[in-house]
Structures are given as C-alpha cells and as structure tokens.
Amino acid sequence: MPAAVACSVKCRPHHRLSAPQPPAALDLLPRAPASAAGELRATRCRTPPSLSFARASDQGEARSPPSARRARAAVAGFEEVGAASSAAAAALLAGAQSRHAIFREELVRKAYYAAEAAHRGQMRASGDPYLQHCVETAALLAELGAGPPVIAAGLLHDTVDDAGLDYGSISEQFGAGVADLVKGVSNLSHLSKLARRNDTASRTDEADRLRTVFLAMEDARAVLIKLADRLHNMRTLDSLPKIKQQCFAKETLEIFAPLANQLGILNWKEQLENLCFKHLYPEQYEELSSNLHEFYNRDMIAAAIRRLEQALQVRGLSYRSISGRHKSIYSIYSKMTRKKLDMDEIYDVHGVRVILENKADCFTTLEVVHHLWPRIPGKFKDYVSSPKSNGYQSLHTVVLSEETLPLEIQIRTADMHLQAEFGIAAHWRSPFASWTWFFPKGNMHFPF
Numbered sequence: 001m002p003a004a005v006a007c008s009v010k011c012r013p014h015h016r017l018s019a020p021q022p023p024a025a026l027d028l029l030p031r032a033p034a035s036a037a038g039e040l041r042a043t044r045c046r047t048p049p050s051l052s053f054a055r056a057s058d059q060g061e062a063r064s065p066p067s068a069r070r071a072r073a074a075v076a077g078f079e080e081v082g083a084a085s086s087a088a089a090a091a092l093l094a095g096a097q098s099r100h101a102i103f104r105e106e107l108v109r110k111a112y113y114a115a116e117a118a119h120r121g122q123m124r125a126s127g128d129p130y131l132q133h134c135v136e137t138a139a140l141l142a143e144l145g146a147g148p149p150v151i152a153a154g155l156l157h158d159t160v161d162d163a164g165l166d167y168g169s170i171s172e173q174f175g176a177g178v179a180d181l182v183k184g185v186s187n188l189s190h191l192s193k194l195a196r197r198n199d200t201a202s203r204t205d206e207a208d209r210l211r212t213v214f215l216a217m218e219d220a221r222a223v224l225i226k227l228a229d230r231l232h233n234m235r236t237l238d239s240l241p242k243i244k245q246q247c248f249a250k251e252t253l254e255i256f257a258p259l260a261n262q263l264g265i266l267n268w269k270e271q272l273e274n275l276c277f278k279h280l281y282p283e284q285y286e287e288l289s290s291n292l293h294e295f296y297n298r299d300m301i302a303a304a305i306r307r308l309e310q311a312l313q314v315r316g317l318s319y320r321s322i323s324g325r326h327k328s329i330y331s332i333y334s335k336m337t338r339k340k341l342d343m344d345e346i347y348d349v350h351g352v353r354v355i356l357e358n359k360a361d362c363f364t365t366l367e368v369v370h371h372l373w374p375r376i377p378g379k380f381k382d383y384v385s386s387p388k389s390n391g392y393q394s395l396h397t398v399v400l401s402e403e404t405l406p407l408e409i410q411i412r413t414a415d416m417h418l419q420a421e422f423g424i425a426a427h428w429r430s431p432f433a434s435w436t437w438f439f440p441k442g443n444m445h446f447p448f
C-alpha cells in the first residue's frame with residue numbers, strides 16, 4: 001500500500017501514487033517483419049494457433065456437425081426449434097426482455113431461437129452457455145438504441161464462424177440486411193484474428209491502417225457489433241489463460257478502443273481501455289483503482305453543475321449545455337505516464353464543461369466561475385485569445401470545490417466545441433448526420 005501523504009492542493013490527505021513506468025514486457029509476441037505493402041500476414045505467434053474463445057468447434061463444418069445441423073434446422077424452421085428450446089433458454093430470453101423491450105420484437109426473438117439452436121451445447125471458457133455471450137452482445141447494442149436488424153445480427157454474429165450457418169440460410173430466414181451484417185462481423189473477426197497472429201497491434205502504423213480497413217470494409221453497424229462482441233469478451237476475459245488475456249487486451253487497446261472513439265462511443269472506449277489496463281498492467285491498475293475509489297466524487301460534479309447553472313441564470317446568461325465527467329482510470333494512468341506526473345498532479349480528474357452561444361459569454365462565465373470558487377494559481381489557460389496551433393479554442397481553469405478537490409472547468413462556444421471534437425472535419429461533418437439512420441430514437445449520446 002502506498003504511504004498516505006498530504007496533497008498540495010487538497011486539504012485532506014490521499015495516497016500518493018508514483019508516476020508509473022511502462023512495463024517492459026508488453027511485447028508478447030514475436031514480430032513479423034512488415035511487408036512492403038504493409039498487408040496483414042498470417043504468421044504464427046507464440047500462443048496456440050487458435051486465439052478464439054472456448055468453443056465446441058472452431059474449425060468449421062467438419063468438426064461441428066451436430067451444432068451445424070441444428071443451426072440449419074433452426075433457420076429452416078423457427079417454430080419447431082422455438083418449441084424445442086430449453087427452459088433455460090426461455091429464461092435467458094425473458095431476462096433479456098426484462099432489460100430491453102426490443103428483445104420482444106419478432107425478428108429478434110426469431111434470431112434468438114436460431115442462435116440458441118446453433119450454439120446449443122457450446123460453452124464459454126467461463127462455463128457459461130455460449131448463447132449468453134450472444135445475448136450480452138445484443139444487449140450492449142440495445143443499450144445504444146440499435147434497431148431490430150442490428151440486434152438480430154448481434155445475436156447471430158458467431159453463427160457463421162462457429163456454428164456452421166451460411167450466408168444463404170441466414171438471408172433466407174432473416175433477410176439480406178441481417179445476413180450482410182453477420183457476414184460483415186465474420187469478415188472483421190477473420191481480419192482481427194490475422195492481425196493478432198501477425199502482432200499488428202504492436203506497430204502503430206499497421207494498427208492505424210487496420211482501423212481504416214475496418215471502417216472502410218464494412219457497414220459501420222457491423223463494426224459496432226464487432227465492438228459489442230469485443231466489449232463483452234473483454235468483460236469476461238478472466239476465464240482465459242494469461243497469455244491470451246494479454247494478446248486480446250493488447251489488440252483491443254490498439255485497435256478496438258480507438259475504433260470506438262472514432263465511432264463516437266466514448267463510453268465503450270473508456271470501458272475497453274480500463275479493461276485492457278487491468279489485464280496488461282494489473283499491479284498499476286489495482287494501485288490506481290484503490291486510490292481512485294476513495295477519490296472519485298460524482299456528487300461533487302453534480303453539485304458543481306447545479307451551482308453553476310443557478311449562478312448563470314442569476315447573471316442572465318443562456319448556455320447550450322453544462323456537462324461533467326470524471327476522468328477514467330486509464331486516462332489518468334496515460335496522463336501520468338505521458339507527463340511523468342504523480343496522481344496528485346492530475347488536476348482534471350473531476351471536470352465540468354460549459355458550452356455557450358458566443359465568445360463574450362465565455363469570458364463572462366469565467367468571471368462567474370471565479371466568483372463561485374477559489375481558483376488554483378497557474379492553472380488558467382486562455383486558448384480563446386491564443387488558440388493552440390491545431391486550432392483548439394477553450395478557456396480552462398481549475399478551481400477548488402467545496403469538497404476541497406480540484407475541479408477543472410472548460411468554457412467554450414458550440415463552434416469551438418465542434419472544432420475540438422472533430423478537428424478539421426468540424427466544418428463539413430455534422431456529428432448527427434451519419435448516425436440518425438442507425439439510432440432512430442435519437443438516444444446516441446453525443447457530447448452535445
């Protein structure tokens with residue numbers, strides 16, 4: 001346990017964590033030389049040839065005839081299979097329906113029973129029925145507000161690779177839209193497996209290229225299903241041998257977390273990063289998370305937002321939004337490593353952001369903020385009067401909250417915010433435009 005020390009900016013003591021050194025042993029796999037064209041090459045890594053999760057069969061038709069036959073039967077006749085499904089499967093569906101009403105939709109129920117028949121008898125490394133993974137993948141998509149075809153494809157996402165279904169039979173039963181998505185996820189899984197064997201994630205340029213290929217190759221919804229699949233696999237990684245845990249975590253950190261970021265699903269990005277951190281750097285993770293457990297203060301952020309809202313109203317200032325967040329454990333770790341800081345030198349663990357109509361209101365808001373809370377000297381930055389070289393504009397200040405914790409407050413206009421989030425693409429890209437077809441209920445949580 002680290003020693004408790006007094007912090008320079010807070011009045012109560014907390015544990016000091018030294019700046020972590022990046023572990024040397026991350027290079028788990030032998031590196032294959034990059035080919036001239038940078039293409040993915042199927043060289044072998046030190047791990048066993050199959051890097052997939054425990055499945056009854058991973059080798060296709062010849063090794064999985066019973067499940068393949070059942071799966072074909074399922075697609076051929078949903079009613080029959082539905083009637084034959086076990087009480088456990090019915091209970092699993094009922095559980096999913098109680099969490100997300102979309103599991104009551106006919107297409108989704110039909111996909112559920114097809115997946116149930118296809119994966120019957122298959123178990124995860126954890127000992128859970130394989131079907132549970134399909135349901136949890138689909139549930140993650142339901143949380144994002146995806147529609148029935150995406151949820152159905154989420155349920156069926158492993159039936160081509162692991163249960164012997166083919167494109168034609170899925171298309172016949174569920175339509176070409178669902179079949180295309182399942183095929184798309186399968187293509188991405190093959191590419192990801194190749195990349196893992198080639199240790200692509202270790203080389204930044206190849207990891208970048210792979211993400212570009214992922215996004216260019218398939219419908220973005222297939223990428224989203226693959227991300228949901230990976231998030232659930234990362235959540236259940238404990239059951240795998242250590243070497244596989246690290247292989248998956250490394251690939252996820254370099255490829256899938258940035259992909260989630262590129263698609264704007266920041267919550268998944270943070271979950272993926274935190275899980276990778278836990279598996280790749282377990283000691284640092286434990287130390288940091290036990291410190292943060294005491295340190296994170298969600299109530300403080302909510303109280304600060306309320307106080308600021310009231311003060312802006314009193315001042316007659318209208319604002320677009322006020323949001324708050326606490327910095328994720330991995331983001332804190334990265335910042336400490338990158339800048340060689342101790343934990344008590346990270347001032348943006350708790351943050352609030354105000355988005356206003358115009359520049360003048362930003363400066364008035366800054367006055368209001370400094371009137372509400374004492375400022376921490378040396379932490380004010382005016383990137384509005386002096387934008388950063390990349391065009392970033394915002395006012396930043398760090399104040400001492402009532403709880404005597406540092407609170408970073410960022411103040412900017414909506415235009416500045418768009419620029420901050422999308423860089424040069426801000427001028428031609430509307431963050432909503434490309435997603436409305438996928439999130440019909442409009443419940444995608446964009447930053448504003």
Ligand SMILES: Nc1nc2c(ncn2[C@@H]2O[C@H](COP(=O)(O)OP(=O)(O)OP(=O)(O)O)[C@@H](O)[C@H]2O)c(=O)[nH]1
Pocket residue numbers: 347348381388390392396420421
């Ligand atoms: N999108 C975007 N955000 C930025 C940029 N620069 C700063 N930020 C945001 O502003 C926060 C604080 O940045 P700064 O005030 O420059 O301080 P810092 O680099 O975090 O360093 P400290 O002063 O040690 O906190 C960052 O954590 C980001 O959230 C930028 O160029 N682009």
Ligand SMILES: Nc1ncnc2c1ncn2[C@@H]1O[C@H](COP(=O)(O)OP(=O)(O)OP(=O)(O)O)[C@@H](O)[C@H]1O
Pocket residue numbers: 266323324325327328331332335348350351352353408409410
């Ligand atoms: N003060 C703040 N208030 C609200 N949201 C914030 C604040 N600071 C950052 N965010 C947002 O929270 C998310 C996670 O931010 P995080 O601090 O992990 O990364 P970052 O902004 O790149 O910081 P750093 O480079 O300092 O690590 C991002 O979407 C970021 O825009």
